[in-house]
Amino acid sequence: MVLEATMICIDNSEWMRNGDYAPSRFQAQADAVNLICGAKTQSNPENTVGVMTMAGKGVRVLVTPTSDLGKILACMHGLEVGAEANLAAAIQVAQLALKHRQNKRQQQRIIAFIGSPVKYDKKVLETIGKKLKKNNVALDIVDFGESDDEKPEKLEALIAAVNSSDSSHIVHVPPGDNALSDVLLSTPIFTGEEGGSGFAASAAAAAATGASGFEFGVDPNVDPELALALRLSMEEERARQEAIAKKAAEDTSNTENKDHASSSNSDSIMAEAEPASNAAADDKKQPKDDDDLLQQALAMSMEGGASGSAAVADAAMAEAGAVDPDLALALQMSVQDANMSSDSDMSKVFEDRSFVKSILNSLPGVDPNDPSVKDLLASLHGQGEQEKKEDKSDKSDEPEDGKN
């Protein structure tokens, strides 16, 4: 709860007639001022807010700092738009108004809405900024509307001169769909230094048209636990997706490297996929009795492979294809080759006894020294060669199955 006296400088120059901020710059600004006044007076009962205009017949203080919200809002009615804004004079008058505040414990703050061009030199603004800093006055700037003539740079320089221990802020609000006041809701100007006092935010929520401004559409101040849960789950999901993306990127780079080396990346992918299928087949304890099982296992492996590494390979190929059509063609052919030879590859793997044994070793609840398993292995070895011959006759219709 910051105890503050605030002066709000309203820009009511001719530039405020522009309609690029709905409904007009001036009205949008008036809404934002109302919101800020509400938030400031509610965040601490002793806070006071004053309002002044920068243009018109001259810089004019409409209300000296008061905690009476009605008084502040009433003064906003019937304001005339005209002439040019005088930023330097306004800031100095505001500082004077703050200096004579009743309660010396209040921190001093000026909030300036600046929608018209700034005619002052950077130097002049910096001098004013230093003076504010010396008098312990913080300055918040809402920069909207005109942006030519180095206005943002000038205002940044002003803030830099004022800022001590991060108490002053600047917000640039470009014209767009969001109302000026909605944009300000999430800025430090509105939420204060402690990052969103409950009062300010709830006042904002009440005043805002809907909950659309909040993440997940839930006001974190109404149900902080729900908001926390939502945020946590969001972060977890984000972390998961990042991990997947990272892995995919690594795979892609790996496969790409292999592309360049031998253009036979799909082989390596198949080789990776096969142990999985072997394991699946071994689980059933009668791996090579019929071709169907093999097909099934292969299909399973292709499912896993296709959705994971094969997809990556496709992506890699697509990339490669974009670069070089010939290379893409070569890649495609090599993949088809790999698919055709996949079955014989499979049986070759099964012929490799030590490999199968190592797999069996790694399977839980399977003793590789069990006589029945040994028998199985022996028969498997025989069958592998037998099947090789069968494969050759089947080959013509297999690629389609394999692909699925």
Place this chain on the structure above:
Amino acid sequence: MAAANTAAAGAATPAPAPAAPAAPVQVPRGQVDLADFIDWTGVECLNQDSSHSITNALKQGYRDDEGLYLASDSDEQLLIYIPFMQVVKLHSALFKGPEEEGPKTVKLFSNKEHMGFSNVNDYPPSDTLDLSADHLAENKPATLKYVKFQNVRSLTIFIEDNQSGSDVTKIHKIALYGTTVDTTNMKDLKKIEEH
């Protein structure tokens, strides 16, 4: 007297600190430290570095800690406003600071509310101190024009420059000595309990 005190302190505490806290401030006869009568809610210091605030130099305890000091922010000047809870007579003031960055020209104004850097030259100061490096080191308060501070409700201290002319002024300690004028301290009023 100082030596006797250090010996006593050394006996009391196992780790004797030879330098700083040894020599006590020579409080002028009949005067008291006015820190007890400062209205802390109203104390204000312009151009202070928010991480080295006025309480470091003015509050008891803090001000005797050599590590804590009041520092200026954007330039070397400081403007300190100290209201009192009751009317006081101000006799003398003590300023301590580093040799280089300690305050030099100090202007004191009595009963001037709402002073800022812009109107600091509008009023003649009640008293002006020109502190030397020796003043900043020793524990001897500088005597003020006593007649000018007979009816002080608030005191404004304007530090105009520092010893070396650098951009940052540092002050370790500000102590004010004087007497209170016999007034009714409204804080002492209590509701009378029924007998």
